Amino acid sequence: MVKLYERVKIMITKILEKLTNEKSCCKRCLGRAVDPKPDFNEIDYSLRIAEQLPEEILNKSVEPELCDICMGIVEKSIATMEKIIHQLEKREFDSFLVGVKLHNSLQKSDSIWKAYEVIPRYLKVEIAREISLRITERTNKSYQTQLPDITILINAKSTPRFDLQVKSIFILGKYKKLKRGIPQTKWPCTHCKGRGCGECNDSGQQYPYTVEGLVSEPFGRMADTKITSFHGAGREDIDALMLGTGRPFVLELKKPYIRNIDIIKASEEVNRSDKVQITHIQLCEKDIVKKIKAEAPSSFKVYRAKVELLNPANSELIAKLEDLGKNPIPLNQQTPHRVSHRRADKIRNKTIYRVDIISSKENELELRIKAQGGAYIKEFISGDDGRTDPCISSILQNNAICTELDVLEVDDKELF
Numbered sequence: 001m002v003k004l005y006e007r008v009k010i011m012i013t014k015i016l017e018k019l020t021n022e023k024s025c026c027k028r029c030l031g032r033a034v035d036p037k038p039d040f041n042e043i044d045y046s047l048r049i050a051e052q053l054p055e056e057i058l059n060k061s062v063e064p065e066l067c068d069i070c071m072g073i074v075e076k077s078i079a080t081m082e083k084i085i086h087q088l089e090k091r092e093f094d095s096f097l098v099g100v101k102l103h104n105s106l107q108k109s110d111s112i113w114k115a116y117e118v119i120p121r122y123l124k125v126e127i128a129r130e131i132s133l134r135i136t137e138r139t140n141k142s143y144q145t146q147l148p149d150i151t152i153l154i155n156a157k158s159t160p161r162f163d164l165q166v167k168s169i170f171i172l173g174k175y176k177k178l179k180r181g182i183p184q185t186k187w188p189c190t191h192c193k194g195r196g197c198g199e200c201n202d203s204g205q206q207y208p209y210t211v212e213g214l215v216s217e218p219f220g221r222m223a224d225t226k227i228t229s230f231h232g233a234g235r236e237d238i239d240a241l242m243l244g245t246g247r248p249f250v251l252e253l254k255k256p257y258i259r260n261i262d263i264i265k266a267s268e269e270v271n272r273s274d275k276v277q278i279t280h281i282q283l284c285e286k287d288i289v290k291k292i293k294a295e296a297p298s299s300f301k302v303y304r305a306k307v308e309l310l311n312p313a314n315s316e317l318i319a320k321l322e323d324l325g326k327n328p329i330p331l332n333q334q335t336p337h338r339v340s341h342r343r344a345d346k347i348r349n350k351t352i353y354r355v356d357i358i359s360s361k362e363n364e365l366e367l368r369i370k371a372q373g374g375a376y377i378k379e380f381i382s383g384d385d386g387r388t389d390p391c392i393s394s395i396l397q398n399n400a401i402c403t404e405l406d407v408l409e410v411d412d413k414e415l416f
């Protein structure tokens, strides 16, 4: 072993001698070449290892900014440390990662080594290592490659810059909407497009309350951020209630200053409202957002619908509906008129799993409808001028209109 080590040492010394005769090279770059993969964490290890080289090489080393290889970029990046620490001190976090982007003029700098058959510790790795070790020393936070709370992105150029990417906090839960006239997500005022005007009392919002606004306010306040996103597992109409077991959602708190928030206390605050209630609150990771948006073809929803009939109901046909409703009804549904301005015009094949008649008066019905996710229920009732077939209107040979639609259950077996 000793023999091998000595041989390697002689070889690298010869190579570095040749290199320093042909190029200007700083101590750090010499150190990067001698030991590219140290298995321990020591700040400025490259400098210390370079000091152990023979004097004839060491004497030829130059100041970092004169180095042909790194042009002093490592020291320049390290010089931004105080600014990085200052930004980090404003935020609560447990883990971090350092990413480095080399400016175009530096991207080929490590290729110099090829001519000398040396594989060094690469410049990017050296910068990330030196910044990370210093952050750990100063903050006591842990370096973590998987889903760190904060990623510090170093843009390594002649005047290095950095940027903090703060991981969002994701909160999974279910909401119930107990009042009509509340949209799910924030809806900018149609007069001022969100800037604020007389029509919206300078709020910039079309509606005074939204599910998103009511849910996100206490959570956002605790995390010290106003930037939030609300991802629902589908959405009900503004005038529909969301009852029963509630609808799954993920609340995303972006760029939070505080991470350790009391989600139970925040949900209790939400639940003081008479408009929205939330349950099943838990922290989750980002991948749940995709899951909540992807509606499985097998998923279902249960609705309560109030239906108005133009002519008095025919009891024979009501009995027929009751009979048909016991079995799945396949549906051909062309994109409804009311959403055609924002949805592609196509025919969807959906299934109504079950229709139960809760009550029937002369011109009024109350139905419980279990349907495949993505089926349009108001149109299944009216028929939408023949665009949905079959429909309650055609079965009852009447003109049926849905006057009230509430969601009783949203299938969430994949989520909770």
Ligand SMILES: [Zn+2]
Binding pocket: 025, 026, 027, 028, 029, 064, 067, 068, 069, 070, 071, 072
């Ligand atoms: Zn250098």
Ligand SMILES: [Zn+2]
Binding pocket: 189, 190, 191, 192, 193, 194, 195, 196, 197, 198, 199, 200, 201, 202, 203, 204, 205
């Ligand atoms: Zn406005």
